[in-house]
Amino acid sequence: xxxxxxxxxxxxxxxxxxxxxxxxxxxxxxxxxxxxxxxxxxxxxxxxxxxxxxxxxxxxxxxxxxxxxxxxxxxxxxxxxxxxxxxxxxxxxxxxxxxxxxxxxxxxxxxxxxxxxxxxxxxxxxxxxxxxxxxxxxxxxxxxxxxxxxxxxxxxxxxxxxxxxxxxxxxxxxxxxxxxxxxxxxxxxxxxxxxxxxxxxxxxxxxxxxxxxxx
Numbered sequence: 204x205x206x207x208x209x210x211x212x213x214x215x216x217x218x219x220x221x222x223x224x225x226x227x228x229x230x231x232x233x234x235x236x237x238x239x240x241x242x243x244x245x246x247x248x249x250x251x252x253x254x255x256x257x258x259x260x261x262x263x264x265x266x267x268x269x270x271x272x273x274x275x276x277x278x279x280x281x282x283x284x285x286x287x288x289x290x291x292x293x294x295x296x297x298x299x300x301x302x303x304x305x306x307x308x309x310x311x312x313x314x315x316x317x318x319x320x321x322x323x324x325x326x327x328x329x330x331x332x333x334x335x336x337x338x339x340x341x342x343x344x345x346x347x348x349x350x351x352x353x354x355x356x357x358x359x360x361x362x363x364x365x366x367x368x369x370x371x372x373x374x375x376x377x378x379x380x381x382x383x384x385x386x387x388x389x390x391x392x393x394x395x396x397x398x399x400x401x402x403x404x405x406x407x408x409x410x411x412x413x414x415x416x417x418x
Contacts, residue, residue, distance in 0.1 A: 239268055239269060239270045240276050240279065241266055241267065241269075242279075243265070243267075244264060244284050244286045245263065245264045245286070246263055246323060247286060247287045248290045249290065249291075250291035251291070254329060255293065255327050257325065258364050258366070258367065260323060260325055261325075265286060265302060265319060265320060267317070267318050268317040268318070269284070269313050269314065270314045270315075270316040271312055272312060275310065275312050279313065284309050284310075287308070288300060288323075290325065290327075293325060294327065295327055296326070296327065297325070299322055299323070299324055300322060300323050301321065328364040328365050328400070329365045330362060331364075331365045331368055332362045333361055333368045334359070334360055335371055335372070336357060336373045337357055337373065337375075337376065339351045339375075339379070340379065341379050341413075342381075345380060345381050345413075348381075348415065349388075350413065350414055350416055351413060352413060352414040353412045354410065359394060359404060359405065359406065360404070360405045361374065361396075361401050362402045362403040363400050364399075367398070367400045374394050374395070374396065374399070375394070375395045376393065377393045379411060388413050389410060389412045390413070391408045392408060392411050393407065394408070394409065
């Protein structure tokens with residue numbers, strides 16, 4: 204017991220100094236040390252002319268490498284870092300836009316070290332309006348039990364890409380399933396507009412009346 208007490212009390216100043224140095228080293232490493240992280244950030248396009256629509260973008264997100272104090276980096280979330288590219292000067296056709304570090308907004312005290320890829324390929328088309336007939340689609344199971352009696356409206360007004368709409372002859376509904384009927388014969392069906400490059404679709408749903416086969 205005396206030996207342990209003697210060991211603890213000997214060189215007290217040296218032990219205290221060592222403890223202080225260890226604490227300072229831990230603090231410097233945790234809160235002052237520089238580090239880096241890489242995260243995927245979605246690409247946002249802003250200020251596109253009202254007369255234009257985006258047909259395609261080859262890059263939907265970029266990898267951003269951030270540098271800064273570890274104490275700040277460890278609290279960074281994907282929503283804290285944004286990339287907004289101004290496309291107000293974009294014209295019809297295919298074009299290459301540079302992604303600059305200055306386009307990326309980060310929290311204070313953090314720097315953008317690298318961004319990959321540092322460009323994106325954008326295809327822009329002129330906006331037009333076109334009436335397209337609505338094509339009602341039933342899923343395979345429902346089509347064996349029901350047939351389409353009527354639907355309203357029969358046409359939809361689409362505002363979107365000139366090239367895409369010139370090639371389209373109609374707009375299909377999302378496949379109607381038995382679950383949507385909810386015990387009745389009428390259903391509000393949504394429209395499948397994924398490949399239309401549409402800015403606006405009016406109306407967005409269609410009322411479909413079905414009839415049981417054999418009745």
